[in-house]
Amino acid sequence: MAYRFYFFCSLSLLLLTHSLSNSQSNQFCEAGIGYGEVGCGLSSSTKLLIKGGTVVNAHHQEVADVYVEDGIIVAVKPDLKVTDDVKVIDATGKFVMPGGIDPHTHLAMEFMGTETIDDFFSGQAAALAGGTTMHIDFVIPVNGSLIAGLESYEEKAKKSCMDYGFHMAITKFDDSVSRDMEIMVKEKGINSFKFFLAYKGSLMVNDELLLEGLKQCKSLGALAMVHAENGDAVFEGQKRMIQLGITGPEGHALSRPPLLEGEATARAIRLAGFVNTPLYVVHVMSIDAMEEIAKARKSGQRVVGEPVVSGLVLDDSGLWDSDFATASKFVMSPPIRAAGHNKVLQGALSNGVLQLVGTDHCVFNSTQKAFGIDDFRKIPNGVNGIEERMHLVWDTMVESGQISVNDFVRVTSTECARIFNIYPRKGAIITGSDADIIILNPNSSFEINAQSHHSRTDTNVYEGRRGKL
Numbered sequence: 001m002a003y004r005f006y007f008f009c010s011l012s013l014l015l016l017t018h019s020l021s022n023s024q025s026n027q028f029c030e031a032g033i034g035y036g037e038v039g040c041g042l043s044s045s046t047k048l049l050i051k052g053g054t055v056v057n058a059h060h061q062e063v064a065d066v067y068v069e070d071g072i073i074v075a076v077k078p079d080l081k082v083t084d085d086v087k088v089i090d091a092t093g094k095f096v097m098p099g100g101i102d103p104h105t106h107l108a109m110e111f112m113g114t115e116t117i118d119d120f121f122s123g124q125a126a127a128l129a130g131g132t133t134m135h136i137d138f139v140i141p142v143n144g145s146l147i148a149g150l151e152s153y154e155e156k157a158k159k160s161c162m163d164y165g166f167h168m169a170i171t172k173f174d175d176s177v178s179r180d181m182e183i184m185v186k187e188k189g190i191n192s193f194k195f196f197l198a199y200k201g202s203l204m205v206n207d208e209l210l211l212e213g214l215k216q217c218k219s220l221g222a223l224a225m226v227h228a229e230n231g232d233a234v235f236e237g238q239k240r241m242i243q244l245g246i247t248g249p250e251g252h253a254l255s256r257p258p259l260l261e262g263e264a265t266a267r268a269i270r271l272a273g274f275v276n277t278p279l280y281v282v283h284v285m286s287i288d289a290m291e292e293i294a295k296a297r298k299s300g301q302r303v304v305g306e307p308v309v310s311g312l313v314l315d316d317s318g319l320w321d322s323d324f325a326t327a328s329k330f331v332m333s334p335p336i337r338a339a340g341h342n343k344v345l346q347g348a349l350s351n352g353v354l355q356l357v358g359t360d361h362c363v364f365n366s367t368q369k370a371f372g373i374d375d376f377r378k379i380p381n382g383v384n385g386i387e388e389r390m391h392l393v394w395d396t397m398v399e400s401g402q403i404s405v406n407d408f409v410r411v412t413s414t415e416c417a418r419i420f421n422i423y424p425r426k427g428a429i430i431t432g433s434d435a436d437i438i439i440l441n442p443n444s445s446f447e448i449n450a451q452s453h454h455s456r457t458d459t460n461v462y463e464g465r466r467g468k469l
Contacts, residue, residue, distance in 0.1 A: 046070070049082050053091025053439060055429050057098070058410035066096060068435040076429060091439050097409050098427050099133025099436035100390045101416040103306060104282055104358030107137055108156040112380045117365050117456045121159040123386055126454040130387035130467075133436035134163040134426060135361075136416075138194055140203075144172045146180035150188060163436070165420065167192045167225060171202075173209040178216050185220045192420065193222055194282065197264045198229035198256075198333060211271060218277035223419070225280040228264035228289060229256055229334050238377050249319050249327035251376040253335035261334045262288025269296045269303055278302035280419070283360045285311040285334040287344045294353045304419060305354040307345050309389045310461060312357065313396050315339040318461070328369040329459040331379045332360065349411060350402040356415040357393055359385030363457040383461045387453055391467025394440070440468055 050066040055076055065080040066073060082088070107123040109116045118126065120137075127135055137157075142148035146168055153166065168190050170177065184190040195210050196203040205213070210226075217224040237255035241247075246254065265281055269292055272279035284290055284305045293305040316338050318330040330336055348354045362382030372379030393412055397403045403411065409427075417427025424433050445468055450460040 047082070047086040048435070049080060049086050049088045050091050050096055050437065050439070051080075051088055053094050053096035054405075055096045056405050056409050057428055057430065058406055058414035061406060066429060066435075066437065068437075071435050073429060073431055073433045073435050073437075075431060089439070093441075093443070095405060095440045095442065096429065097438050097440060098413045098417075098429055098433075099438050100127075100131050100412045101422075101426060102127065102132050102135040102359050102361070102386055102389060103356060103416045103420070104308065104360050105135045105137045105386055106360070106362035106382065107135075108153075109138070109140060109362060111362070111382075112378070113371065114364065114368050114380055116362055116382065117368065118361070118363050118386075119159065120157045120164070121161060122454070122456045123361065124160055124162045124164070126384075126387035128162055129454045131390040131438045131440070132386060133438070134165070135386065136165040136167055136192075136420065139166050139168045139190070141169060141171050141177075144174075144177065146170075146177060146184060150184070150190070163426075163434075165422075166190050167194050169194045169196065169203065170205065170209075170213050171196070173205065173212045173216075178212075181216050181222070182220060185222055191220075191222045192225055192280070193217055194225040194227065195268075196227045196231075197268065198227055198231040198234055200231040200235045203227075204231040207267070207271065210268070211275065214272055214275040214277050218275055223280055224272060224277055225282055226264075226268040227283070227333075228261055228268050228281055230260040230264045230267075233260050233263070242375070242377075247375050248324065249321075249331050249372075249376055249379060252331050252333075252379065252381075253316050253319050253337075255376075256333065256335060258286035258288040258334075258337060258341070261286045262292055265289040265292040269293070269301065272303070273301050278304070280304040280306065282306050283308045283311065283334060283358065284345065284354060286337050286341050289334075290345060290348045290353060294348065297353065304356075305348070306356055306358050307349055307354050308358045308360045309385045309392050310336055310360070310383050312342055312345055312349070313392050313465070314461065315342055324373055325366050325369070325459075328372065328379050329366070330383065330461055331369070331372075331376070331381055332362070332383045333381045336383075346397060346402055350397065350407075355411070356419070357389060357411050359389050361386035363455055365456070365458045369459075384453075384455050384457055384459075385462075387455060388448055388460075388462050388465075388467065390438075391448070392462060392465065394468055395466055442468060444468065 048068040055064045067075040108119040139153045234256045241251040296303045321327040364380040414427040417423035
C-alpha cells in the first residue's frame with residue numbers, strides 16, 4: 001500500500017544536544033505552511049559539511065563526511081573536499097544519524113475539559129531539543145466532522161517550527177465520515193485513521209463502527225490504528241474503584257488492568273483480520289497486548305506494534321506515591337504497568353515483535369492534573385516524552401546491549417518513515433534525503449529534569465534519568 005503524507009516546513013540540521021536553554025527557545029521560527037520549505041534552522045543557501053563522524057543508517061554504518069546544500073544531503077563519502085564557503089562541523093568520535101520521527105503525539109489537544117499545555121510551538125521546540133525533527137499528531141474531529149477537525153488543527157499548527165504530519169481520529173461513523181475519509185486520503189494526504197476503543201461517552205467507537213471504519217480503510221488503502229482498551233469494562237472498573245472508596249491515582253491503573261488492554265488488542269486484531277486490512281496498535285503498554293501482536297504477526301497477519309517510551313522505561317510505582325501531585329503526573333491510558341511489563345516490552349522491541357517507538361506526548365501541568373484530586377476519573381490522562389524519547393531509548397536499549405546503533409535509528413526514525421511512506425526523504429542519511437540530521441556524543445550525558453526541559457509542563461515523569469548529549 002502507498003501512504004501519502006501531509007507535512008510542512010523542513011528544518012535543515014539539528015544537533016542532538018541538551019544545550020538549548022529555555023531563554024534560547026525563541027530561536028525557533030514561526031513557520032508558515034509550505035510543503036518542503038526550509039524552516040528556521042539553517043538558511044536555504046547554507047552549505048554544510050559534517051566531517052569525520054560515524055554515519056548510521058538502519059542497516060549500515062560507516063565513517064564518512066556528509067555534505068549538505070539547501071537543506072538536502074548531496075553526498076555521503078569519506079574525505080570529501082569542499083570550498084572555503086562551506087561551514088564545517090567536526091563530528092569525529094560521534095554518531096551522525098537521521099533525526100527522530102515521533103509517530104504519536106497530541107499537541108494543543110482539547111481533552112477531559114482542558115487542553116494540553118504544549119502547543120505546536122512548545123512541543124516542537126521540546127522535540128528539537130531532544131533530537132526529534134519530525135512528529136505525527138492526531139487530528140480530533142469537531143462534532144464528528146473530519147473536515148472541521150483538520151481545519152482546526154491546520155490553524156493550531158501555523159506556529160510550527162519543524163516538520164509534522166497528521167493522523168486522523170474517527171469518533172463516529174456514518175456516510176459523511178466515510179466521504180470525509182476519502183477526501184483526507186485523496187486530497188489532503190492523510191492516510192492513517194485512529195479508532196479509540198476506550199473513553200466511553202467521548203472518543204470511543206463500538207465494534208460495529210470499528211468494522212465500518214476498517215472496511216473503509218481497506219477500500220481507501222489507508223492504515224487503521226487502534227487505542228486498544230475495552231472501554232465498557234474500563235467504565236465498569238472505574239465505578240468499582242469508586243464504590244470501594246479508591247479515588248486516588250492508583251485507582252486509574254486498578255480500573256483498567258492489562259487484561260482489558262489484551263482483550264481489546266486481540267479483538268481489534270481479529271476484526272482487522274476478518275476485514276483483511278493492516279492494523280497499527282498504538283501505545284502497547286502490557287505483556288497481554290504484546291503477546292496478541294506477536295501471535296498475529298507469527299501467523300502472517302499485518303500488524304504493527306508501537307510501544308511508547310513511558311511503557312519501556314517506567315513502572316507503576318509512581319502511581320502509588322502518597323503525594324497526589326507526584327502520583328497524578330504518571331496517569332496516562334493505557335496505564336503504566338507493574339514492574340516486569342517494561343522489561344518484556346523491551347525484549348519485544350529488540351526481537352522485532354514491536355517495530356517502532358512513539359511517546360503519546362500529551363502533557364498537562366500539575367494544576368490541570370489537580371482537577372482529579374478527589375476522583376481519579378477526572379485527572380487528565382497523559383505524560384511527556386517528545387523531548388526525552390531519543391535519549392531514553394538510547395540509554396535503555398543501546399547502552400544495555402539490547403539493540404544496536406543501527407536498530408536505534410530503525411526504531412526511532414526509519415521504521416516510522418517507511419510505514420508512513422516518507423522514506424527515504426526522511427529516516428535516512430543518503431544522497432537526496434532531507435538534511436534532518438542529529439549528532440550524538442556517546443561519551444557525554446546530562447540529567448533529565450523539569451527545570452531544564454523545554455516542554456511547558458512543570459513536571460517530568462523521567463526526572464533524574466540520564467540522557468546523552
